[in-house]
Amino acid sequence: MKSIVITGCNRGIGLGLVKYLVKDKISPKYVMVTCRNLQNAKELQEIADANKNVHVLQLEVDKPETFDNFAKDIEAIVKEDGLNVLFNNAGYSPKSTRINFVKAEQMMETFSINAVGPLMLTKALLPILKRAATINKDKPLGIERSVVINMSSYLGSISMNNQGGLYPYRCSKAALNMITTSLSIDLKPDGILVTSVHPGWVKTTMGGPNAPLDVDICSKRIIQLLKTLNEDHNGQFYSYEGHKIDW
């Protein structure tokens, strides 16, 4: 993999993925990472200062009207090589419990960030994803060719929902999983693989301090999974441990 775009890297798993990638043997030529506010992303900027292959770009995933310009910025970096991997990691979860407390605005906002953003960003970056897939057409489906990873959650699995509640988050991730399956079919002729990933329950702002998993371990496992992606993973849902999850 020569190039990867990862959204939402100011903190949490996104930041963990960048930290792991710059140390890893496969550290790509272009690690393009996004955050909503460049001023607030000090740790990310420090990583970029110390690693010339890391490019920090500003992006709000609920502003699809900015994606074409973002795609031009990415194209200016990767040029004729195209883009190997888009990792739709940025996400949002409102504090919300049972039916009595859910609000329409929460539903819309969470869907916009967690589902519409990844879909429209994939659409905007499609020409350069296709370019990488075409250049590497002799290689099997996977990160040496072209991949879209959507950061989902087991909370977005409808069949595993046995706790109820969490309407905005669960609905947005179920929709994202649907996007994964439709994209995997629509983009298969282009040689682009699409997969949903569950990152585990991780100690982040979203996961809270009681989560059993450290960001470092989760990030390492997700990059390991990324390396093994092949045709079997296309249009499927995998945990950070590499186990298949039912929709």
Next chain:
Amino acid sequence: MKSIVITGCNRGIGLGLVKYLVKDKISPKYVMVTCRNLQNAKELQEIADANKNVHVLQLEVDKPETFDNFAKDIEAIVKEDGLNVLFNNAGYSPKSTRINFVKAEQMMETFSINAVGPLMLTKALLPILKRAATINKDKPLGIERSVVINMSSYLGSISMNNQGGLYPYRCSKAALNMITTSLSIDLKPDGILVTSVHPGWVKTTMGGPNAPLDVDICSKRIIQLLKTLNEDHNGQFYSYEGHKIDW
């Protein structure tokens, strides 16, 4: 079942359900049906003129700020009996094909109508749904007690997606299916059953003229399914023929 609210009854399956219900043996005491524009709902008004148990109300399912007033109107009709059945039937499908043509606005609008509307309407009607469930607490789970039916589609089944595309519609119905499972858990202590239904591919404005199924047959089968709903259906997804569908 003494009372039922059905949304989106100006045409298509909604209108078919009303036509079948007023002829059926179980014809409820209160058949409260909604449409976006009362002036355009001539056939529905004619049914109401000929059947005293039919009440036509104006409702736009993407305007949740109006739902509390709508709930008051329904309560004024059903009074101390509460509401037995809410049928979230109103839905929308934009013309849309592959990834190249999808728009963020379509995603948001379709999600608002097909997923957020049913959720927020259920929330608004919850006090009177609970009242019917409480009054009839000696009866088993089902339409003699209290039921929420969400009109989904097999196109909202992630595991059955083998054609791709249709992002706005598929995502909204996958989200609606998630709402069904969360509601079924959250409302179980209240004795309210919640199920997703696939109506078949029906000759309607949405289904088009090539659809194999007539509205009459589909409406009849759905009402038959409604009558048989029991604890086994709670939090599940059924076709109009009564077959269980995977998420």
